[in-house]
Amino acid sequence: MEQSPYNPLEIEVRVQTRWDKDKTYQVTEDPDMEKFYCLSMLPYPSGALHMGHVRNYTIGDVISRYQRMLGKNVLQPMAWDAFGLPAENAAIKNNTAPAKWTYANIDHMREQLQRLGFAYDWSREFATCSPDYYHWEQRMFTRLMEKGVVYRKDSEVNWDPVDQTVLANEQVVDGRGWRSGAVVERRSIPQWFMRITDYAEELLNGLDELVEWPEAVKTMQRNWIGRSEGAEFEMMVCDADGKTDSDTPGVPVFTTRPDTAFGMTYAVLAPEHPLVKKVTTADCLESVEAFIDSVRNTSEADRTSSEGAQEKRGVDTGAFLFNPFTQKAVPLYIADYVLMAYGTGAIMAVPGQDQRDWDFARANALPILRTVQPPPDWDGEAYTGEGVAINSEWLDGLGVDDAREKATQWLESQGIGERKVNYRLRDWGVSRQRYWGCPIPVIYCPDCGALPVPEDQLPVVLPEDVTFMGVRSPIKADPEWRKTRCPRCGTDAERETDTFDTFMESSWYYARYCSPGANAMLDERANYWLPVDQYVGGIEHAILHLMYFRFYHKLLRDAGMLHSDEPATRLLCQGMVVAETYSRQNPDGSRHWINPAEVQTELDEKGKIIGAHLLADGQPVVIGAVEKMSKSKNNGVDPQHLVERYGADTVRLFSMFASPPDQSLEWSDSGVEGAFRFLRRLWFMVSSHIAAGPVQALDSNGLDTGQKTIRRHVHDTIAKVSDDIGRRNTFNTAIAAVMELCNHLGRFEDRSSQGRAVLDEAWKAVVRLMSPITPHVCEILWEALGEEGSVVSTAWPQVDESARVRDQITLVVQVNGKLRARVELAPGCDQETAMTAAMVEANVLRYTEGMAVRKVIHIADRLLNIVVG
RNA sequence: GCCGGAGUGGCGAAAUUGGUAGACGCGCUGGACUCAAAAUCCAGUUCUGGCAACAGAGUGUCGGUUCGAGUCCGACCUCCGGCACCA
Numbered sequence: 001m002e003q004s005p006y007n008p009l010e011i012e013v014r015v016q017t018r019w020d021k022d023k024t025y026q027v028t029e030d031p032d033m034e035k036f037y038c039l040s041m042l043p044y045p046s047g048a049l050h051m052g053h054v055r056n057y058t059i060g061d062v063i064s065r066y067q068r069m070l071g072k073n074v075l076q077p078m079a080w081d082a083f084g085l086p087a088e089n090a091a092i093k094n095n096t097a098p099a100k101w102t103y104a105n106i107d108h109m110r111e112q113l114q115r116l117g118f119a120y121d122w123s124r125e126f127a128t129c130s131p132d133y134y135h136w137e138q139r140m141f142t143r144l145m146e147k148g149v150v151y152r153k154d155s156e157v158n159w160d161p162v163d164q165t166v167l168a169n170e171q172v173v174d175g176r177g178w179r180s181g182a183v184v185e186r187r188s189i190p191q192w193f194m195r196i197t198d199y200a201e202e203l204l205n206g207l208d209e210l211v212e213w214p215e216a217v218k219t220m221q222r223n224w225i226g227r228s229e230g231a232e233f234e235m236m237v238c239d240a241d242g243k244t245d246s247d248t249p250g251v252p253v254f255t256t257r258p259d260t261a262f263g264m265t266y267a268v269l270a271p272e273h274p275l276v277k278k279v280t281t282a283d284c285l286e287s288v289e290a291f292i293d294s295v296r297n298t299s300e301a302d303r304t305s306s307e308g309a310q311e312k313r314g315v316d317t318g319a320f321l322f323n324p325f326t327q328k329a330v331p332l333y334i335a336d337y338v339l340m341a342y343g344t345g346a347i348m349a350v351p352g353q354d355q356r357d358w359d360f361a362r363a364n365a366l367p368i369l370r371t372v373q374p375p376p377d378w379d380g381e382a383y384t385g386e387g388v389a390i391n392s393e394w395l396d397g398l399g400v401d402d403a404r405e406k407a408t409q410w411l412e413s414q415g416i417g418e419r420k421v422n423y424r425l426r427d428w429g430v431s432r433q434r435y436w437g438c439p440i441p442v443i444y445c446p447d448c449g450a451l452p453v454p455e456d457q458l459p460v461v462l463p464e465d466v467t468f469m470g471v472r473s474p475i476k477a478d479p480e481w482r483k484t485r486c487p488r489c490g491t492d493a494e495r496e497t498d499t500f501d502t503f504m505e506s507s508w509y510y511a512r513y514c515s516p517g518a519n520a521m522l523d524e525r526a527n528y529w530l531p532v533d534q535y536v537g538g539i540e541h542a543i544l545h546l547m548y549f550r551f552y553h554k555l556l557r558d559a560g561m562l563h564s565d566e567p568a569t570r571l572l573c574q575g576m577v578v579a580e581t582y583s584r585q586n587p588d589g590s591r592h593w594i595n596p597a598e599v600q601t602e603l604d605e606k607g608k609i610i611g612a613h614l615l616a617d618g619q620p621v622v623i624g625a626v627e628k629m630s631k632s633k634n635n636g637v638d639p640q641h642l643v644e645r646y647g648a649d650t651v652r653l654f655s656m657f658a659s660p661p662d663q664s665l666e667w668s669d670s671g672v673e674g675a676f677r678f679l680r681r682l683w684f685m686v687s688s689h690i691a692a693g694p695v696q697a698l699d700s701n702g703l704d705t706g707q708k709t710i711r712r713h714v715h716d717t718i719a720k721v722s723d724d725i726g727r728r729n730t731f732n733t734a735i736a737a738v739m740e741l742c743n744h745l746g747r748f749e750d751r752s753s754q755g756r757a758v759l760d761e762a763w764k765a766v767v768r769l770m771s772p773i774t775p776h777v778c779e780i781l782w783e784a785l786g787e788e789g790s791v792v793s794t795a796w797p798q799v800d801e802s803a804r805v806r807d808q809i810t811l812v813v814q815v816n817g818k819l820r821a822r823v824e825l826a827p828g829c830d831q832e833t834a835m836t837a838a839m840v841e842a843n844v845l846r847y848t849e850g851m852a853v854r855k856v857i858h859i860a861d862r863l864l865n866i867v868v869g
Numbered sequence: 870g871c872c873g874g875a876g877u878g879g880c881g882a883a884a885u886u887g888g889u890a891g892a893c894g895c896g897c898u899g900g901a902c903u904c905a906a907a908a909u910c911c912a913g914u915u916c917u918g919g920c921a922a923c924a925g926a927g928u929g930u931c932g933g934u935u936c937g938a939g940u941c942c943g944a945c946c947u948c949c950g951g952c953a954c955c956a
Contacts, residue, residue, distance in 0.1 A: 215873075215874090216873055216874065216950080216951080219872065219873055219951085220872085220873080220950095220951055220952080222872095223871090223872065223873090223951075223952060224951090224952080226952095226955060228955075228956080230956080253956085254955095254956065255956060256956065257956080268956095312954075335954095336954085337954045337956090338954085338956075339954075339955065339956090341955085342955045342956075343955075343956065346956095347956050348956085349956090350956090354956070355870090355954095356954055356956075357956085359954090422955075422956090423955090424952095424955050539950080539951095542950095542951080543951080543952095603879080603896075603897075604879080604897090605897070605898075606879045606896090606897060606898090606914090607879045607880075607895090607896040607897040607898095608879040608880085608896095608897090609879080609880085657881095657893085657894070658881060658882085658894085658895095659881065659882070660882085663875090663882090664949090665881090666880085666881060668880080668881065668894095668895065668896095670894095670895055670896070671880095671881070671894070671895055673895085674894055674895055675894085677894095677909095678894085723885085724885095727885095728885070730883095730885090732881095732882075732883085732893085732894095733882095733883065733884095733885095733892085733893080735893075735894090736882090736883075736892065736893035736894075737892090737893080738893095739892095739893055739894075740892070740893060743893090810889085812888080812889045814888085814889085814936085814937075816936075816937090817888095817935095817936060817937045818937095819889055822889075843923085854936090855936060856936090857888085857936050857937075859888060862888060862889090863888050863889080863937090865888080865936055865937065866936090867936050867937090
């Protein structure tokens, strides 16, 4: 091989063309091979790849390529999460159709992904906005309608007044729309829901089986599901003297603390509770109605925001409820701190043991009665801890758990209540009032009601050639599109014009990859590939997407399409890509952000940053925090430019080397330079080795000490890199180990026949170890080393354990725990031999002289600690 | 407020099971090459003292367990993330 310079741009395109021509990454089901399904979260085609994508997809690609070299049948697919709001916003802004904008973005981003050399099976690619894809989603939905898993109800929703759409609770951040930033309002409109709460218990318990999911994700999901055990019981409406009114139905309440029921001093209904109007007395009606109006004008997000949480507002209804425990009446209030959507929308209030009730009782001059004895030094308000029941008649003297159990049994024996488990999780509202989404396949007939679109009329196709009039959905604005006939009675009927939440598409895409072209949602091929062996994506999806994804998998299972219970066995959540921020203050006091590329930093003689200035004018800029790359902080780095300048391998190498995958990755231009330098050095060293001519066969038993040492290092490195990539997913330390080995190989100057044979083995190992991370350069070097076939399809290097055996080890000698010497010994020495070797070391003698050896700790081949005193 | 996670050189980080703290990379300092610069190569680089050998200190703070603690335990501080009236 000629000693040509490292030219990544030329070799990468050459290698990619070959992979493409040979269909290297296309896979089919092969029952004789162990499968490995490596999935990265599909991107939204926003316009261009950002560094977060590069990081995410490089991690998945490294794992895929490693597993492939282990001999597995590896599926790594890619698709586009193509529906969604930004396409509509862009359409309105640029006066184009969302479809056109989306497809153009997909074409550009596909090219970018291909340029990065990801080993995707592109034959399985799809866009979720394609009718071939959402057809099956619609069919699944109509079947779920028939099964009762979906339902329609009027519901208070989060209305985003800017985007003119309903948001899921999860899409509301601090009371504002997650995209528009507008303050969210409350509205009641008919919505379609999926009964994810029916699966709450399974979704919760399933987390215990997901041993290879990050604990943080599982904790977040557990909290989101929010399981609470307690009791639900009914209280009758009564007058002030406790005389019950048999005309009014009882009010069920849920509590986790039935043991505290003797401390109930009032009860509360949510303002939306259906019984409010019925029970409110004439003299309270006016204030109750005024209160309900004021609550309605506040969004739920506002009511529950941090400041709102402090103040608990409410009014007396004038009615009373009969407490079955005390046989006495308690006043009934309505208050905004009781939520209609949780439990029964009604509570028994026990201010002595519940801080919220305490706050409300204080604000409304309601009595407080403690029923659990707080510790003597207790100076808090409501007491929620362990303690003995007091003021509770037949519960007095019992601990919390026993009292709770006895109270629950009493409720059951009286026939007024029962054990009950409640979840914080709410059903999934899937209706969106937007255009660019999958049409909900429902027909409304004036006589027959809401009916699923018959299967032979699916898919309900979303028209793509549309013009936008403001933000209103074109299919809502078009009087013709919705016209249809009732599938049952044939009279004029209307289509649903709402579309699905886009989380619907991303909830089953992973399965569709496994059945490309099937004339059904899925076919048997899906059960070959599923579950996903490794899923890679951002932690921001810890709750929403990953919960829906698990839920939908169970729906597919229950529909008989899949055999597994969970969609993915192993999950890796990569950290953010962050960079420094720089800014200046505008004359009006606002801040404008300057891209790091336009800034030069000043360093002191130790390399510490002491200031920064703008390259354009040399004037200082303010150094801000290191933050997630974003448009708003103008600290993004365009991967495209980097690939054009350094090549894909350098970009991949840097993003895997700078930090472990689950931590945030701090951008560094000089770090990228360093990665490039390493590849160039690797190129040069391997080229020089090849240029020195043919190599003799390695005789591993005939090596001298220097050769053995190098060979041991090679096999130690193979072992470490295999473990780091395969088990630990710490690609940064894998790369560091290869770099270290390369540093040794560069210094190894033995050009004897066996010296070169050792080097040949070493370079062939290095090229394979690096090939998952930097596949292009490794492909060329592998070929140059005279090996047949593509490195990406070659077997992963094997560890030769005999090469790792040491004939000398370094034993660390400590005196009283302080390092005093190192001695070279044969491995496996006993304590006596170690002591003999240690006690001749001058530095050991210096600290043990004239002292009695009190104890010796010997960890074979590692450490000897001599304790004197 | 509740629930997670983290805190180690000038910087990104490493130390996997309680056993040599700082691997690897960046930056910086000095040197070689060069008319010069860039690139490249070599050496040094936790702090303090010392020409050096070496010594002392050192993993957010304060305590504890241990022959031995970045790692385990207790209390606290700071930062990041999630949830936030869920009865």
